[in-house]
Amino acid sequence: MDVTQSLNLMIRKLEGFHPLSSADKDLLQHHSRTIREIPARQDIASEGDRPDFVYVMVSGFACRYKLLADGRRQIMAYMVPGDFCDFQVFILKERDHGIATLSNCKVVQIPAESVLELTERPAIARAFWWATLVDEATLREWLVSIGQREAEVRIAHLLCEMLMRLRAVGLVEGNSYSLPLTQADLADTMGMTVVHANRMLMSLREKDLIAIDGRQVTVIDVRRLEEFAGFNPNYLHLQAGSTPKPAARQAGDDKNPTLQPM
Known part of the structure; x- marks a missing residue:
């Protein structure tokens, strides 16, 4: 899957939440030009980092995790191509968890100020909200699994x-x-x-x-x-x-x- 296909996938996933105009799609493409390649088993973003960027998965497999003081780890989410890695964290002063690759990955790196510009478009903002709500719904389901499922x-x-x-x-x-x-x-x-x-x-x-x-x-x-x-x-x-x-x-x-x- 090449970068163009993956960016189109991101846009299509957002359109699944809310219709986007051609201008909306062009703006998303414009702000999705910076691609990072990150080897397997490396942090995309570490706990304590200033969240200056929002990351979107282009290829590979990543996870959201938290480390305890004794080194034990809890994985709280998996990210696959087209997924946002914590869209909402750019408004915080520092990250309270880490995001790491589980395989070789490519990610789009979107500056926080660009995200603010994107959210000025009502359709994009609504699609972003939906994406965030799905992340929260998935986390709730994982919590049910940890707490109640055998x-x-x-x-x-x-x-x-x-x-x-x-x-x-x-x-x-x-x-x-x-x-x-x-x-x-x-x-x-x-x-x-x-x-x-x-x-x-x-x-x-x-x-x-x-x-x-x-x-x-x-x-x-x-x-x-x-x-x-x-x-x-x-x-x-x-x-x-x-x-x-x-x-x-x-x-x-x-x-x-x-x-x-x-």
């Missing part, structure tokens, strides 16, 4: 979510997608130990709900997995019928960490 169901629910989100940006072939997570990443997302995360993945595989080959996840039976997870996608507010063609795999993808159960 460990195996938590992971099943996440795999259902990623299937839908990645399909919406053309990164699913059939019911298979690449998930560049280690088991430590998954454990830090789900609030469990690495050993327990491994056991839950093995259990889902033994139930013939999923297959995992390295970093490739295949949902064997989508309906059964959704029923097992109690998955309702309404919180994602995805537009039906807008799925792009699958994106080509990037060179070096197979070298990324694997989720494969032991």
